[in-house]
Amino acid sequence: MSAVLLPHALLDLTVARIAARLDGAACHKICRSVLCSPRRHAHQSVSLETLTTPEFSQHVHEGDRSLYARRQARPSALASAGLFPHSQDRPMTELERRIAELKEAPVAETSQNPSIPSYSEAELISMYEDLLAIPAATQQQDHAVQVPDTQQEQDHAIVRAVLEALYAHEDPATIPSDARSQYTAAIAKLREIIDVLETIRAEPEAPSVDLSVLSTEEWVSLVRICAKEQDGQAAETVIELMQRSGSAIPEAALETTASLYADVGDVVNTERFLASFAGASPSERLRDLHIKAHIRAIEPRTFPTQALSVLHDYEARGLPAPQRSYTRAITALLSVRSSVAEAQAWDLFSHMRYVAHPVPDPYLYTLMITACGSRVIAPQPARALDLFTEMTVDKGIAPTAASYTAAIFACAMSGDKLYVGEAFRLAKEMLDGHRDAYGNHALIPDRRTFCALLEGAKRTGDLAKVRWILAEIVSESQRAARGDVQDPVVVDERIMTHVFHAYAAYKPPFNRGAAVLVEQNHAASSESSSTVQSTAATASQDVPHDGSPSTSSATEAAPQVPVTIASHFTSLLPQSHAEVVGEARALLARIINDAAPDLRGSSLHSPELADGSMPHAFQKVTLTARLLNAFLSVHYTHALLDESAQLYRTIFAELGVEKNARTYIEALERAAYARRGERKQALKFAREVWEEWCGVEEKWGRREENAMKLEARLIERAYVGMIRVLSLTGNTREAVQLVRRFVERYPPDTVKRANPKLALRSTRTVLQAPRPVVRLMSPTEIPDDTVPPLLSFPEVEVLHHKLVAKGDKESIGYLKYVCMSYSGALMRRKEATLHAKPVGDEGAASQP
Template identity: 80%
Template structure:
């Protein structure tokens, strides 16, 4: 028989019931004989003998009657109806014997027992519902303690055996003294053996000085004491004694070197003991050592070379080595490194491991939401479908979160909706018998959903997600939930960004004002629309600029209705910020606002929020968008000082851009505010150019935005001469010549078509699709267009000519850089490990 055998009990019950029903329908006259013959095949011969015709009756009718009786008896008991023509096999006997018990024990009219849903749940719970996480943690703690005790006990036994003719009690009990004494005695024994072999010219014979367990315990003790040289000495003595070196000893010692990035000792250990074909685990540790040896966010050139070298030798590294290299590439935060990560992923599937594991799938799905290269939500969904549907790999919470994040980063409503659909599938698609979801959303899941909601300006979803997080944190505070998500700085940054991106439905500029005498003639729709507007928001003039500033009432209670006007948006944001100060920094809660924030329903829900520059910038962006200009400028001047938080580059850039796009009636205040911010930015820029340790982090694009914003402010306020001087200053600091210098192409980025090479042979990112994120600061005509218009109005031909020269110089330099990048040949120096800095 082929296939999977049924359980004996189930097979017995099925055959017995089938036989019993056949008897009841077709063989009423011989029921007793059939039941007896059905119980055991061994009894069938006896039963058939009793079915012979009476003596003296040799008629044709009698012989037919006996034939029918024999056939019915065989049919009643026969899983193998033709087996009586030959001796019974052992399998037939066992099946026939198993059939006897259910027929004897179960009445013929009995029915199959019915189980309720609660009984079934209880049954499966007893069998399958094992607290795996708790058992795993407890098992890990017990194993670590037990292993250490076993190692110490084994080493002590080995020392007693080595010093059997001496007094082992004189050896100190500390670990270093123990393995040092063992090494001394082992060296004496091995040297004696070697001298004996030299004198007798006998072949090398394995001598069991210690057992394998004792050798491994000695190596483990040396590694625990971070003494790699002692561990290598023990391995060398093991090899010299003729004992085969176990892979575990090499792996344990090599892990000590690989974890700290000691490439020299790692490669020496491989060369001395592993031979030309090291095992997979040692190959992985070799790659790990090269990755740990480089500085963070550095291109792992040597690690990639090791990977491709193993491929050329026909010994591809394990998949975890490729995962390490891809992770290191993704942390570089460079377009070239991310492209290399995708190429390595495709290359790995082509030459080594066709099916990635769930961790690598998750890593690449998350990489689709890159901030360096444009997000790729379609590719993320394709990889997720390939993993779960095509390859049949069960999804994990991390894979769901990665797909949600990639879709949310696109900012498109279609893919953001797909992100929320995936979140719903994650929660509802994998539930147990109690209805409990298998995947619980964590902080990353909520952050990904907030990322998508804020990019589409969906404040309703952002408020709902925030309420869910707050309620979960409160349940965790009561002890109802373990490892709950709490409101932190990143989550509140997303929330404030959503308030800044939200567009309230009420626009004061579009409101139609009517006289009191004509109010009776207004249509009903107009009256209804005016009733929906709060009294505090009713305008007194027909323009936004002439309207008086509306005082905002701060409250800690929120209604289900979204904010309907700009002041209401600011009010809600201030109430949330006041709650953060009240929970996270009570001493500073009254420094900005004197709002009533006491609310017993949310006790310390925001206590885990850290006051950071990113959080304050997000809070400031709400005032830049929804409040008057003076209010945002005043908050910029006070909030960082009063809360003791340092400003970062984004603080200056966003403040300058707010001044650059101020309304016409606010440009005078914008110029004053911009000069204050620009003075601070210039000081930060000088520190960055001098590469001081206390300098804030700047990049080329932020510098461009700051200069362009200040030039626009000066142009709009009529200070064109000062604007041209600022352009000259920019050109002097960041000349066009540095833009035309292309980065050298790495050998791994070669696009030459070959069948075998120490680089990826399959590419997913072509050179034409690869953005260059190392371009130094530059200026183009769209950025200087406002200044150009003002100069034309003043007929300043000299300045106009200079602007034309600047724009053409940067444009030509950028074009030459692009051509040089596309036609660049790989650098001959293989030690090129990173791209040149964009600093001048």
């Protein structure tokens, strides 16, 4: 007989009306019958279950179970409140008494304990930390009991046990103790056993029984011991014996042996091993090791052509390499520091997302965001922000401190105030947007973060932010000295180089031309007079060296007063050029005091600055040519030429640092843009520097081992600076001779020859080829960074004007010929580069 199901609404109404008139037991029976229906909703069942509790039904009196007896006991259920009403004219039943006691229990409990202890949030956190620390410590103790040794010690123990089992019937004293002799003896005994097994299996009547010589763990431990001793041949022998014994070769054994060859760049043995044991379809890890071997085999800063060919070959076979392999190849391309290599890196990144891995991991995202701040190709801050937004917002990948630093660096390298401001906004978001439960920073800025912020601040000349960042680094190092910080960011050579560059780019607000001249009072004291004269002498140095002619004869004859070193820094920025130089000298003096105590006798050191306000804050700074060049750039911008020249002559010898190519070039450019009153001293200074430069250039031309590395653009800057100095001082004939010397050493014909195009850079569109299918950079967007040194008309324009003023038509014609030759050669080089045929590309002769 099927049950009749009522509608839910009607059933709820019926139950509600019946419950108002029934006693506890009868109501409980009805509720149980209703709850048995499978068509009830969850919230209705919960409301019915709260009507009564089954454990109290045994205490209900038998007379109360009658419906009619309940009706006679009370006239109406609506006159009383509660689910179990009772009349005031009769005593309470046992069930009602128990329910009343339950209702009054919390009140009585609260009245008995009026002072409940309250705990703060910090106390609760510490309490839970203590509770969580106990199982953690117990887990560590259990782990220490279960796994007392490291993996290497376990392998040695396993190999020792295997050796004892193999030589169980021999004298234990004959078992060697060193690792190499142990695995050699084990391999020899295993070879004898497997030879016997193969002989038995070769018999026609031999039973087909699989005997396990060693377990999988024992085989893998033996392979790891061989790899630890850098014995690849022994590891391969173990794998061969494993194969001969009929055991399945685990991936761990193959990866350990292949990694042994790949780490040292042994491509031949890696490919032989993969062909012998991995088969036609190696695992992802083995494919990655194959590509790693090709990358490790090449010299640093070399285009990884073979590695990219192997990478695309795996794609053609339907076995794309793991994302780690693409990251390796992209890293190798970016380390070349070439425009073609960086363009290929971006193409490979887009190609990977198209054919293999659509979503890069955080490390690869960070790598490409860092590449947006390239020094070879123009910085791409917009692309960096797009990649960062795609990673964090679109893909939902949590940003890391490295990804924030990469985005900050890319924005800072642009030098645009808008993007530099975005870099500081990202830094604020990094610190304030990610905190743990204690309010501490979850993403801690490191040295690269501070260097990126200094890069942006110095490019915009924001000295206030540079000083603030330096103060933060110094304060963190001081906290680390007290033990408050575990891994602090310390002031090093690169940070101080950025700081000195910021001082050089800073423009002080004081303008000597806008100062009001006031007649001195003859009745003033001699002390006031000397003060005014010293102030005027100091102000005479506050003229920016922008190369513009000065109209004041007093400026040309200004006395050369040495700059006073300030003993401390104030919150107010330097207001004059002399104050800028003073702060820079004070910083260098502190560096010498902390980092080079042996050089405290130098003229650049000041005993006044050896105070204890910042103990050992600069002790990690290394005195290098780059640091001293940055320090000299401050004097080139804010000091007189004589003072800068004297510092150039003495600073490297006193501090024991060798000069580099930029030292000579920046000195020549300072002399080239000297003011009119300093041109005589500039010519003398430039001749000294040029004599040193010629020796460096000769060594570089002869390709000597100790020759200084020079670049084409640096050579151009050196010649252009010297030509400008000679032209401004009236030595036009000598300047023309220098142009002839440049043409002889670097003729225009060398500019015509374009570099051969790689097959990977072919512009043909095909779906299957050993090169990327999708590209992000076209050939016209890639700058040519291999152009030999050349001269253009803007670089020799000053010499042309001087020749026109003198009327030297022959020299003017030669100068025009030189400029037109280099311009035409550069145009032919550009056309040849765009129409170049890829080397080794099939069908390249028919289609570019």
